[in-house]
Amino acid sequence: MSMEQRKAVIEKALGDKWNKLDSIIKLHYGLKPGRDAQLHLRGTMNEVYHSRIGKLFLIPGRIFGALVPYKGMAIPTEVRNWTSRGNKQAMYWHRRLFFPGKDPVIFRSKMECVGKNEIFEYVNYGMGIRLQTHAQNNALHFRSLGYVWKVGPFTLRIPNWAILGDAEIIEKAVSDRELFVDFNMVHPLFGKTFSYSGKFVIGKVIENERAKV
Structure with a gap:
């Protein structure tokens, strides 16, 4: 495996700019594809x-x-990230949000670096978002550059405005063990369509343990 292949997804995308991130952000995104490792975060969506x-x-x-079909305040949330020995390209996400009186909402995805300062984040059935x-x-x-939908050998590109608008995500350090996430989607005609924000405590990286999907 080359030095470039040994890098984490966001590390590959950012290049030297990776070193400008706070240490807790590098810890969160530092899992390297091609290795069995996982990381847990727990917090609350404000x-x-x-x-x-x-909603449409x-x-x-x-x-x-x-995404998430409900609205709410102070929503307990768990995030699990992992990488796998069997996939040398992807970092995986498993989010669980606990809305009162409802079954947990699960939101899964995987991130892959596709070039300098660019990643794809895929959900089910080949649907993904391009992020700078x-x-x-x-x-x-992160800033959205549009959506992609892979269907067999075909790739359909979808502009931001055709769905929920422009997406922007900011993740920053609060302390050496806490981080804050702010996610907003704003449509050029309809204004803010979706958002969430919250603070999370990050755990330790668990090496050489295959994640339970």
Whole structure:
């Protein structure tokens, strides 16, 4: 395995800018594809929001396993990230949000680096979002460049405005064990369609243990 292949997904995308991130952000995104390792985060979403227009997309979006169909405040949330010896390209995500009186909402995805400062994050059935990455003020920023839908040998590109609008995600350090995530989607005509934000405590990396999918 080459030195480039040994790097984490976001490390490959950012290149030298990876070193500008706070250490807790590098810990979160430092799992290296091709190795069995996992990491757990626990925290609370201050708010999970969607607009009326956003709800029209969120409900069918659950077919693809994407995003969250409910609104709420102070939502307990667990995040599990892992990499696998069997996949030398991807970092996996498993999110669980616990809304009162409802079954846990599960949101799975995987991230792959596709070029300098660019990753794809895929959900089910070949649907994914293109994200531009950069480091700013020691924080990690993502900005959507559009969506892709892979169906067999074909790839359909979908602009931001055709779904929920422009997405921006910022992840920054709060302390040496806590981080803050802020995710917003804003449509050029309909305004904010979806958002969530919250603080998480990060655990230790567990090496050489295969994650239970």
